[in-house]
Amino acid sequence: MKKKRILILTGGGDCPGLNTVIRAIVRAAHNAHSNWEVIGSMRAFHGILETPQDILPLNTHSVAGLQVKGGTILETTNKGKPTEFPVQNDDGTWTTIDRSDELIEKLQRLSIYAVINIGGDGSQNISQHLYKKGLNIIGVPKTIDNDLSSTEFTFGFQTAVETATTSVDKLVSTAESHNRVMIAEVMGRDAGWIALYTAVAAGAEIALIPEIPYDINKIIAKLNNRIINGRGFANIVVAEGARPKEGVAVQSVSDEIGYENPVLGGIGHKLMADLKGKISADIRVTILGHIQRGGTPIAFDRVLATQFGVRAFELVQAGKFGHMVTYNKSKFSSIPIKKAVSTYKSIEPDNYLLHTARNMGICMGD
Secondary structure (H helix, E strand, O other), rough: OOOOOEEEOOOOOOOOOOHHHHHHHHHHHHHOOOEEEEEEEEEOOOOHHOOOOEEEEOOOOOOHHHHHHOOOOOOOOOOOHHHHHEEEOOOEEEEEEEOOOHHHHHHHHEEEEEEEEEEEEHHHHHHHHHHHHHOOOEEOOOOOOOOOOOOOOOOOOOHHHHHHHHHHHHHHHHHHHHHHEEEEEEEEOOOOHHHHHHHHHHHHOOOOOOOEEEOOOHHHHHHHHEEEEEEEEEEEEEEOOOOOOOOOEEEEEEOOOOOOEEEOOOHHHHHHHHHOOOOEEEEEEEHHHHHHOOOOOOOOHHHHHHHHHHHHHHHHHOOOOOOEEEOOEEEEEEHHHHHHHHOEOOOOOHHHHHHHHHHHOOEOOO
16 A cells, blocks of 8 residues: 655744654654655755755654754744745845745655644645645644634743743842842743743733833833832843834844844843833843743643644544644644634733733733
8 A cells, every 4th residue: 555645844933842743743643553654844845845855754763752852853944935935036136936836746746645834823824825725734833922813822832931931030039139120021023922921920020012012101110119229129021022102012124035024122122221210220131032942842842742743643634634733621623724824812901811910910011
């Protein structure tokens, strides 16, 4: 019997747990007692589109022990999606072309039965586009921002929160020792889940998130209640996408070819500049940045990622293409990818963790 070939790829930003998903898919296919073959495309779909193709055979030997390894053995990229692939003109300028039909043709030549695309909303929008063109594709949700509306949690998020919380815990002790205000800038472009979870876990005095534009005067008042004549300390957790009322997020345009998103970062330093001279304490800023993306996934994310991988393979077995794996109320299911990417999951005003933060006395800047 001819083996059915599955292609796995990882796209967008990396996060803890990607390797765990890859391992789970390969092991589930191996233990299915039928003829399955699994290969990986390097750097998302680039491995298929490149000449020569960059493809990695995957088996139980090559994925052994991957559950503890951060990053992705398939590498990843957030530059150059197949629908808008960057190409350089003869004059040195750059433009984009749609290579999705070429991609599908190359997959057919490789006898790919199904593709499992592990990625966030951008990657799953690509999945939906290719599914509409007839590709057998399954989505696995991945984002440390936890901003996909169809699933309660995405793997990598809890590890990012653990990393951020441990970092803020360390800032608390040095803030107290020096009577300082410590600002920790964490990831969170349009959703403040990492910042909110971290602030509650670490006991921060102030949490600023993209969903709630802040009033600098409210922050000053909170700090002046804690710091009297230079004595006292406070910790602020701010998401990179946070912005003041009647203001915008601190961002810049990337000069990297194929990178579409604005580059966020710097809100911590802006906040420090706006607070200087308004409070009687020194201020320091720590930007965690990509530290939150790296490292070994914690146990929760390893278990979640493993279950996502097994469920993705089961969807391939069932021929339930055009669907993405979901996790809600401790149950693993799936929904159409089109529905999964139709709504963004930000922090709503009635969110109970937000309610909890307020009742714990955490200032949200409003």
